[in-house]
Amino acid sequence: MLVEVNMQLTFKYKLKPHKPQCKIIDQTIELCRRQYNFRLGERFDWYDSTRTPINACPLNVSILPVDVIYQNIPEFRVQTRDGRKLDGNGVPITKKGDIHPNIVEGYVDWLTTQLADLKQTKQIFPEYKEIHSQVLQDVVNRVEYAFSRFTKPDKNGKTSGRPRFKGKHYYNSITYTQLTNAHIVKDERGRICLDLAKIGLVPMVFHRSIPNGFKVKTGTIIREADGYYVSLVIEDKRIPDQVEAEILPTEENTKGIDLGLYHYAFCSDGTEYDVPKFLRKSASKLAKLQQRLDKKKSDKTAKSYRILRNKIAKLHQHIARQRLDWQFKLAYKLFEDCDVIAVEDLKLKNLIRRNRAKIDQDGKFTENGQSAKSGLNKSFLDAAFGQFVNVLKFVAWKLGKRVIEVNPSETSQHCWNCLNRVSKTLNDRWHDCDNCGESLNRDENSAKLIKRLAIVGMDVTSLKKAITKAEAIVIEEASVLCVA
Numbered sequence: 001m002l003v004e005v006n007m008q009l010t011f012k013y014k015l016k017p018h019k020p021q022c023k024i025i026d027q028t029i030e031l032c033r034r035q036y037n038f039r040l041g042e043r044f045d046w047y048d049s050t051r052t053p054i055n056a057c058p059l060n061v062s063i064l065p066v067d068v069i070y071q072n073i074p075e076f077r078v079q080t081r082d083g084r085k086l087d088g089n090g091v092p093i094t095k096k097g098d099i100h101p102n103i104v105e106g107y108v109d110w111l112t113t114q115l116a117d118l119k120q121t122k123q124i125f126p127e128y129k130e131i132h133s134q135v136l137q138d139v140v141n142r143v144e145y146a147f148s149r150f151t152k153p154d155k156n157g158k159t160s161g162r163p164r165f166k167g168k169h170y171y172n173s174i175t176y177t178q179l180t181n182a183h184i185v186k187d188e189r190g191r192i193c194l195d196l197a198k199i200g201l202v203p204m205v206f207h208r209s210i211p212n213g214f215k216v217k218t219g220t221i222i223r224e225a226d227g228y229y230v231s232l233v234i235e236d237k238r239i240p241d242q243v244e245a246e247i248l249p250t251e252e253n254t255k256g257i258d259l260g261l262y263h264y265a266f267c268s269d270g271t272e273y274d275v276p277k278f279l280r281k282s283a284s285k286l287a288k289l290q291q292r293l294d295k296k297k298s299d300k301t302a303k304s305y306r307i308l309r310n311k312i313a314k315l316h317q318h319i320a321r322q323r324l325d326w327q328f329k330l331a332y333k334l335f336e337d338c339d340v341i342a343v344e345d346l347k348l349k350n351l352i353r354r355n356r357a358k359i360d361q362d363g364k365f366t367e368n369g370q371s372a373k374s375g376l377n378k379s380f381l382d383a384a385f386g387q388f389v390n391v392l393k394f395v396a397w398k399l400g401k402r403v404i405e406v407n408p409s410e411t412s413q414h415c416w417n418c419l420n421r422v423s424k425t426l427n428d429r430w431h432d433c434d435n436c437g438e439s440l441n442r443d444e445n446s447a448k449l450i451k452r453l454a455i456v457g458m459d460v461t462s463l464k465k466a467i468t469k470a471e472a473i474v475i476e477e478a479s480v481l482c483v484a
């Protein structure tokens, strides 16, 4: 069965709003933040007083009876013109006047209930009338998303943490969910602008045009340290999403890459690319600024505090951009002489997980290596391997090439040539195999092994088993021959 997924890209542009427009955007973001916190609170009130964990006796019993919690929620609601559900092509599924139940099988259908309740909000707080309805509805959708990630496990059985109420510096964007190409227009002075309802024509730096055939779907206005940006999601329905090029990995066309901290990337052909130093340089600058900020913590309202905080935010932004730029350059370089790149399937989460606590005979906590690892964790985050793998995949898609992710377990502990286990600690930088005499840099050994695994399409253990099995058959055949 062919699943129709459309090609989606995100293009980010700098916005140059006028001063009054900045004020409107800031005001809208602030009102949306309050709305977000209010809607989240509504959900928590219900959740905290009605839930009962499965297999457990509830320790916190609801003070309010359930029907009291439900009393403010009408049983039915009437569909208005706003908030109709649309299918993928923008055709409304529901129409004005439809009657929907708010409580389905004993559970509140929160998304539609809260969407319908926005009308009430606008009546009580008239300032919400100044916000475009799509933007306000998107706030409720964000709450729904955060809450469902918290209560319902995803396909891996994992849930994310309890959603947080957002402080002023943690809510920085609003989304127009139904933008089109027609919203990019020229104003009377000939500048290219984004036509945003309730805000007006916002001049934008249109540094790259929308590719032919792509349609603008949504636009998110983001407030960053150095101003405002818009992130446009564009879509082409003719191109299926991220079709991986069907290239079979072979000895000649494949390159294995080991990502690490001593060398950012070590290739199976022996070339190495070092960890970019600019991050370390900026880090010391950042640390100095942070120290100065800590001294000023006593008066957070002071102008000097705000200026310094903004400086730090800008530096963070600068570092992130430098890193991304460098990663793109590296990705193109790596693909210069190969068609397939094999990398470890980074479970970065596992890498940065805390070490298990060690308890000695007296019941005291002893050294578990966490302090050493914390330094390592920081470097891992600095290096942003997860982001790099995504960049690699994007570049591969653009070039019609391929990235294969292999199971990383044991790749640093085995000899790439004979699969003999050579145990190493993090400090052992050299790989010496007693079995076949292979002697090379440990990262190069890993890279070569990763390449080999990608070509056969197995992980270390299954490859080892397959080889032992093949050897056993050979020996068996030989013994049969001897007997004969």
Ligand SMILES: [Zn+2]
Pocket (backbone or CB within 6 Å): 415, 416, 417, 418, 419, 420, 433, 434, 435, 436, 437, 438
């Ligand atoms: Zn070996």
